[in-house]
Amino acid sequence: MTFDRKDKDNATLLNLYLRLLYPRMVEEKMLILLRQGRIGKWFSGIGQEAIAVGSTLAMHNEEYILPMHRNLGVFTSRNIPLTKLMAQWQGKVTGFTKGRDRSFHFGTQEHRIIGMISHLGPQMALADGIALADLIEKKKQATLVFTGEGATSEGDFHEAINVAAVWNLPVIFLIENNGYGLSTPINEQFKCKNLVDKAIGYGIEGFQVDGNNILEVYDLINQVATSMRENPKPVLIECLTFRMRGHEEASGTKYVPQELFEEWAAKDPVRNFEQYLQEQQVLTIESIAEIKTRFKSQIEQDVENAFNEDEPEVNTEVELEDMYFPYVSTTIPATKAATEMRYLDAISDGLKVAMQKHKNLVLMGQDIAEYGGAFKITDGFVQEFGKARVRNTPICESAIVGAALGLSINGCKAMMEMQFADFATCGFNQIVNNLAKTHYRWGEKADVVVRMPTGAGTGAGPFHSQSNEAWFTKTPGLKVVYPAFPQDAKGLLLASIEDPNPVIYFEHKYLYRSLSGPVPQGFYTFEIGKANVLKQGEQFCIITYGLGVHWALSYLSENPDHSATLVDLRSLQPWDREAVANAVKTTGRVLILHEDTLSSGFGAELAAWISEHCFEYLDAPVMRCASSDTAIPMSKVLEDDFLAKSRLQDTVKRLLAY
Known part of the structure; x- marks a missing residue:
């Protein structure tokens, strides 16, 4: 492996080494904890640290990075405390997700990192939106998003790069080509010789780099990011590396030929850079030992601190509330004609x-x-x-x-x-x-x-x-x-x-x-989750929404002898339980009408809730009037027969006759 320091001074080289070594030592500690049974799962990035560290240090701190689950070096290079990361991995309440998700499935606005979801490819499109916001605000910034060679087979990979290309978005799409998607080798994943060649199809620039050479990674990302800040357009970068551990530790590596391990072990990014810095007289054997001793002590302490953090306390109400960003939907009255x-x-x-x-x-x-x-x-x-x-x-x-x-x-x-x-x-x-x-x-x-x-x-x-x-x-x-x-x-x-x-x-x-x-005219709002009671009656109630409201109005207009309460839900999540309960209590007979098919339509949820919470007020079974359990036909006569409207009159008759 050949390194070229270019104009970097010794302090810069030393910082790169420290940033590279630290996540390696954290990973080695994780493997020990795994063998001890103190942690249950680990996705190792050993052998790939130069990509995460080199690219992160080349980006500005205010620029977003969207990493994957082998990119510990992104998080440590952005100075996230190990205790906080460990708390996240162990599902502690002090983790970024309060015990609700694992690994790097989280984001942090403080550190401008947006983590992945398990579906891999979807995060690439998020980078498009982040970069678009920068572009609209005329911020000279780049966005970096990681993906693996396996995820390049996903449609999200194509869609995200194509959108970025068409819109000239300043996004660096970085592929970590580490040889295997779980156990599937690259020759079973794609036919092209190099993944970087995919850039040609999108009309964008592409670069291939030795992903184990931290200086090459750093210099390339720095060059590309500097350029796109002034001249926004996406770039595809393929980093060649190798996964030295299993997909996750339980998977093992029996499917990998031994000669590949030997070949890539010789390209170890930490050991090779360490040797180079000794040649450059930036490091000595003594200074390396001192650094590793210091890191080991710090890691041990931070890990134990995380183990001592509190477990989440069960609070169902908080769990429900946290599904949504705190916001109270209200009605803002119209003030204009x-x-x-x-x-x-x-x-x-x-x-x-x-x-x-x-x-x-x-x-x-x-x-x-x-x-x-x-x-x-x-x-x-x-x-x-x-x-x-x-x-x-x-x-x-x-x-x-x-x-x-x-x-x-x-x-x-x-x-x-x-x-x-x-x-x-x-x-x-x-x-x-x-x-x-x-x-x-x-x-x-x-x-x-x-x-x-x-x-x-x-x-x-x-x-x-x-x-x-x-x-x-x-x-x-x-x-x-x-x-x-x-x-x-x-x-x-x-x-x-x-x-x-x-x-x-x-x-x-x-x-x-x-x-x-x-x-x-002008600005006004209705409260989301608040129904509109369009008619008040005593015989039965119709609970509906959308086009069903107009079917119900038409039916009641044609049958003026019926005394019905008509509830237009307007919102289905959340929905107005109070309005529904009042309608049931007033009438005792309920017809739920919707255009969707009968089986598992939203009416099933309404019917179940009414049966559970308003049973004592019912004088008849809750009845649903919905469309047929078929696909929707094109022919007008077939479509009319499909729609719930064709069954509304008979359903009302059955409800009133019960």
Whole structure:
């Protein structure tokens, strides 16, 4: 291994050595603790320290780094105390996640580090959003995100780099090519000779570097970061290294040929750099021994201090509260006159008001800029707010949801438009595992709204008509709203944007141009989680939301002899238990109506809650009226038969006849 110090003085070289040695000695201590049974799991980065340490020291302290689970050197080089890290690894209350997550699955704004989730690839899109926020704020900063050679096979890898390339984002995508994804060798993971060659396909620069040579890593990252701060654009870097331990210690290494260990042991980044510094007369045998003795004593003390930290105390109420960033949703009354607006225009007006109020709000989605979106909701927004804040995206839902979270982490608000709610499947992991769990895991808000054009009635078939709100109402950490009227659409959208928690905002496509109503001008909000009781009656109650509200209104208008209470939930997570309970107590008979399919639709949750909490007030079984348990057909006659509306009259008759 050849080192070139260039213009680095002895103090700089010594600091690089100290930073390199420390995580190695911490890791060696972890392996001892593992054999002693004092810890249960460890993902070793022994042999790869030069990548984490060299790249971190090349970045500015205020720049974000998004590491993986073998990058201990990132955390130690950013001066996170070992006691704090050890508390995290051991699930202590003083850890970054209060015992809720393990390893490096956490973030810390203080140290500008955003940890991974177990799905690996999704963190790359977060780097896009972080860098985009810097770009919009005209900060000359770079963002560094790590991934492994195995994760380059994931779609998130492609999506994140493609978005960064198209948007010229200052992101360093660093691949640690360590030879194996758990037990799968690289020849079974990809066909190309070098992973760096993938850069060509994205039209960006790519570099390959000896990942075990700390000076080469440091110099390359420093060069690339310095350049992109002045000339923002992404770069792909492949660091060649080797995993000297198992995927995690329990996995072992029997699948690795012995000659590979011998080859890479000769390239050990710590031992080789140590020998070089002796040749350069920066270190001596005596100084090395003194340093290691000092580090060993410090590590021993910090580890034991962490073991003595408190375990988490069980408090279910706190656990529930911590799923969400602290925020009280309230109603802010309208102060200006109302004008007649279509449902679609109310949403557009709400977005415009929010963009005017929040200069850090960024809108993203397919075709939303000059074209104005598939439904023209953002028509004219580019002219008023500019392309920096109204952004067309490639067709890559996962990357854009991730970028939205990255924007939030770096101080922005974000709204991402799914072109159709059906397409949320392509961003599902980011929504339910990143947006939903971020605050619970490490206390960071996810200030993101995902708009979901939803529902049937337009003959659009199985992939443009689904009512998929139940996928999200069961995910703790998300809020879900579903307005039925233009006034509610604007007020709830503004409330969603004000809320620093992730909100899934359903808007019914059939109502876009078919429904109009009075909508106050200017800024106002409705409380998320507060239902609207549209009618009061005594025979039975209908609990519904979305298009179901209009089916119910139409039915009751055609049957004026019925005395019914009609509850429009408006919000599904949280939902208004008090309003539902009052409706049940008043009428004794309950019909739950929704457009989603019957089995496991949100109505099942409502029915179960009513049976459990309001049983003594019921005069009949809770009945559900929902759509068929099939995919949604395109044919108009088949679609009409599919929808719950076709069964509403019969369901009411059964309820009243019981």
